[in-house]
Amino acid sequence: MSKHNLFVGCGNMGQAMAAGWLLAGEDANSFTAVRPSGTPVPGIRTVQRLGEIDRPPDRLILGFKPQQLRDLSSDVARWATRDTVVVSMLAGADMAILRQLFPSARALVRVMPNLPVAVRRGVLPLLASDPEDKALQAELQPWFSMLGFAPWCASEEEFGAIGFVAGSTPAYVARFIAAFAAAGEGRGLDSGLALTAAREAVLGSAWLAATSGEPMAELARRVTSPRGTTEAGLKVLDAELPGLIDRTLGAATSRSAELAAEIRG
Ligand SMILES: NC(=O)c1ccc[n+]([C@@H]2O[C@H](COP(=O)([O-])OP(=O)(O)OC[C@H]3O[C@@H](n4cnc5c(N)ncnc54)[C@H](OP(=O)(O)O)[C@@H]3O)[C@@H](O)[C@H]2O)c1
Structure with a gap:
């Protein structure tokens, strides 16, 4: 029988992870999501309360x-x-609190996933409570x-x-693309054409950066x-x-420290 993976709360980020796993061919029956609103998580069984879980x-x-x-935590800890x-x-809940x-x-x-996990190109740093438990790491890595x-x-x-380098990057890159598109519009391009050109230029450049193996300065x-436009x-x-x-x-780091302090109470 496959592992049972239970999401307690499955909004933006939970759904992005679930979408990535389903896209990778994971068995939909191995997932359950708890969402108080009852809004279904696409592709997986969704219940409203933890009490409805029938399999540990x-x-x-x-x-x-x-x-x-x-x-x-006390309900979930059961x-x-x-x-x-x-x-x-x-975010902000350190290992000591957990x-x-x-x-x-x-x-x-x-785990601190970023949104591209939905398309299986995320960055998701992992931290284990026992760094010496190599068997657990080997089990979870794939x-x-x-x-x-x-x-x-x-x-x-x-x-x-x-987490800081990668977590908010989808938002920053979205702003970057939008700024290039706006600059294109400012130079007379139709808005749809400007957006597509900016988006594809960023995608192609990132792809090249990821696959060419060259240092960024060389790219x-x-x-x-010399003396050219770029x-x-x-x-x-x-x-x-x-x-x-x-x-x-720096601003994101400061906000994270504030959130961590709120959790500690
Ligand atoms: N968004 C990101 O980029 C990102 C990145 C890394 C980490 N995270 C972390 O991911 C977590 C979720 O963030 P999010 O952006 O996905 O937020 P979100 O979209 O607001 O999702 C929160 C989820 O929690 C559920 N929930 C609310 N009350 C609950 C309860 N009493 N019992 C069980 N579930 C409950 C909500 O249910 P309903 O859907 O029914 O309202 C919703 O599914 C946060 O801890 C955040 O720090 C987020």
Whole structure:
């Protein structure tokens, strides 16, 4: 019988993960989702209450909001037995809090997925409660890798840093594409054509960056003729971009610290 994977809360991110696993060919019957609204999660059995679960989960995936953790944990902990791996995607809920709330679980795993898990090209750092439990890592690695790049991290710091580099990137890239499209419109392009051109240019460039094996500086150099147009553009971009990205990630990091403090209470 396949493993039973139970989502407690399955909104934006839970659904993205479920979509990725189904796309990878995972058995739809191995998933159940709890959603109080009863809104069905496409492709998998959805119930409104934990009380409706009839089969203990092998993997219990926490997919509600971090602020709900303390209120929901005692109900959820009943299902987190010594046969259950608790997988938490909750931002800001560190391993110490999870250990305290789910003391009987077989193991705890933190995951910080980004939205492209839905198309199996996500980045999803993983952190295990027992880094020495290599058997658990070997068991879970193929499952998480179905969703994209899934590295095991050595510390909360490494886990957090990968989350910051990758977690919000889909939003930042969406803004980047929209800004290029707007610039195209400003130069007289039809809006649909401008958006398609910008989106495909970003997709193709990312694809090339991922597959060519060249250093990023070399890729940029191949597009940059001396005294040419790209060189002129890069002079402006390079003056702003590193500082801008640093300030952007800094703001996200500060907000994460505030959220973590709220969870600790
Ligand atoms: N969005 C991201 O990019 C992202 C990235 C990494 C990690 N995360 C983490 O993922 C988690 C969910 O975020 P999200 O963006 O997916 O939020 P969301 O779309 O608001 O989903 C929250 C889910 O929790 C469910 N829920 C609410 N009350 C519940 C209860 N009492 N018992 C069980 N389930 C309950 C909701 O049910 P209904 O659907 O019925 O309302 C919904 O399915 C958060 O902890 C967040 O930190 C999100």
